[in-house]
Amino acid sequence: MLALFLRDLRLAVRAGGGFGLGLAFFLLLVVLVPLGVGPEGAVLAMIAPGILWVGALLACLLSLDRIFALDYEDGSLDLLATAPIPMEGVVTVKALAHWVTTGLPLTLIAPLLGVLLSLPAPAYGWLVLSLALGTPALSVIGTFGAALTVGLRRGGLLLSLLVLPLYVPTLVFGAELVRRGAEGLAVGTPLALLAGITLGAFALLPFASAAAIRINLR
Amino acid sequence: MELVVEDLACARGGVAVLEGVSFSLAGGRALVLRGPNGCGKTTLLRTLAGLQPPLAGRVSVAPEAIAYAAHADGLKPTLTVAENLAFWAQVYGGPGIGAALEAMNLGELSGRQAQNLSAGQKRRLGLARLVVAARPVWVLDEPTVSLDAASVALFVAVVRRHLAGGGAALMATHIDLGLKEAEVLELAPYRAQPRQNGAFDEAFA
Numbered sequence: 001m002l003a004l005f006l007r008d009l010r011l012a013v014r015a016g017g018g019f020g021l022g023l024a025f026f027l028l029l030v031v032l033v034p035l036g037v038g039p040e041g042a043v044l045a046m047i048a049p050g051i052l053w054v055g056a057l058l059a060c061l062l063s064l065d066r067i068f069a070l071d072y073e074d075g076s077l078d079l080l081a082t083a084p085i086p087m088e089g090v091v092t093v094k095a096l097a098h099w100v101t102t103g104l105p106l107t108l109i110a111p112l113l114g115v116l117l118s119l120p121a122p123a124y125g126w127l128v129l130s131l132a133l134g135t136p137a138l139s140v141i142g143t144f145g146a147a148l149t150v151g152l153r154r155g156g157l158l159l160s161l162l163v164l165p166l167y168v169p170t171l172v173f174g175a176e177l178v179r180r181g182a183e184g185l186a187v188g189t190p191l192a193l194l195a196g197i198t199l200g201a202f203a204l205l206p207f208a209s210a211a212a213i214r215i216n217l218r
Numbered sequence: 219m220e221l222v223v224e225d226l227a228c229a230r231g232g233v234a235v236l237e238g239v240s241f242s243l244a245g246g247r248a249l250v251l252r253g254p255n256g257c258g259k260t261t262l263l264r265t266l267a268g269l270q271p272p273l274a275g276r277v278s279v280a281p282e283a284i285a286y287a288a289h290a291d292g293l294k295p296t297l298t299v300a301e302n303l304a305f306w307a308q309v310y311g312g313p314g315i316g317a318a319l320e321a322m323n324l325g326e327l328s329g330r331q332a333q334n335l336s337a338g339q340k341r342r343l344g345l346a347r348l349v350v351a352a353r354p355v356w357v358l359d360e361p362t363v364s365l366d367a368a369s370v371a372l373f374v375a376v377v378r379r380h381l382a383g384g385g386a387a388l389m390a391t392h393i394d395l396g397l398k399e400a401e402v403l404e405l406a407p408y409r410a411q412p413r414q415n416g417a418f419d420e421a422f423a
Contacts, residue, residue: 003308007294007301014296075290079347082267082286083309218270 103135126181226275291344295333
């Protein structure tokens with residue numbers, strides 16, 4: 001499983017692997033918002049948590065269809081299915097590799113972009129914490145969507161339609177956590193719910209993803 | 219390790235293509251499947267490899283003992299030959315890649331990215347995966363596609379070594395491999411009979 005994890009990371013950073021694509025998209029989106037909304041600090045500060053979270057979510061969505069599509073096309077997915085790794089392990093490792101190549105860089109760069117949106121000072125810690133807790137759920141849920149659409153021609157759009165509604169709870173509680181942090185309110189509830197969604201997704205979805213892959217390979 | 223298949227029926231896309239397939243393959247033996255295009259060779263091999271469930275019948279060997287090689291080689295274009303093979307060696311926890319590179323004459327290419335290989339070289343790399351997988355039963359779908367005569371001879375030598383080590387090999391192929399000891403199974407007689415249910419509508423049944 002470690003071998004698969006390292007292979008996926010290596011493929012992501014080699015030419016054409018798509019690493020940095022989501023990051024660049026996130027950067028552009030956040031730079032464009034002040035241009036569209038205007039430079040008013042108070043307005044930007046109010047919408048910053050939502051913009052940063054929506055941006056992270058869309059950036060994550062960009063690379064989802066690559067999780068299984070390339071392996072399906074070149075036949076590796078068939079070979080992985082017959083290899084001595086359980087399919088549940090394969091999908092979990094692929095979700096983790098996706099998080100390390102998209103969610104983690106987004107989490108690390110978000111505070112810098114918060115400055116562009118004049119995010120209030122107390123919110124930075126909560127922004128990093130909320131993304132660190134929430135983006136793994138985006139990867140796991142996205143892997144499930146990718147597993148459902150593997151083998152479909154032009155499945156990317158369908159994948160977005162399937163996955164975006166499933167992202168709603170993470171978005172709501174993630175952005176709420178940052179907003180409450182910015183205003184100095186109690187953050188316990190959204191923090192617990194955000195962590196709960198991530199843990200629940202990690203516990204349950206690998207089984208669903210593995211079943212979807214097995215059926216799609218038949 | 220004996221592969222016994224009894225009364226196996228398998229389907230492709232919901233349509234039965236083969237039924238009543240029975241054969242046995244002992245360790246050290248090779249069996250070549252033959253039959254016209256579309257007669258179900260690939261479907262049978264995918265069923266044995268555990269990629270799809272059989273409609274009926276029994277297979278004595280679990281998919282965990284089978285190394286499957288499909289039409290596609292599963293190579294990553296941006297990884298080198300050695301990296302591609304080392305990945306599968308780690309996944310299977312088998313021997314190192316040195317012997318496999320040697321066996322398929324890939325030693326000189328080991329630092330080359332897979333996207334820069336010719337079709338035949340890619341095929342040789344795909345087949346080298348079987349050596350590092352170190353599983354007793356090889357199930358191979360058209361293993362010699364795009365191989366030249368010298369590479370086919372190389373491949374046959376690798377298969378013979380596998381058989382000598384007590385392994386078994388089941389191959390679907392159209393060409394004569396020069397593997398004289400291999401038995402041949404003609405699949406055409408096992409073609410599934412079309413069901414006499416013309417009014418049957420799957421969607422509204």
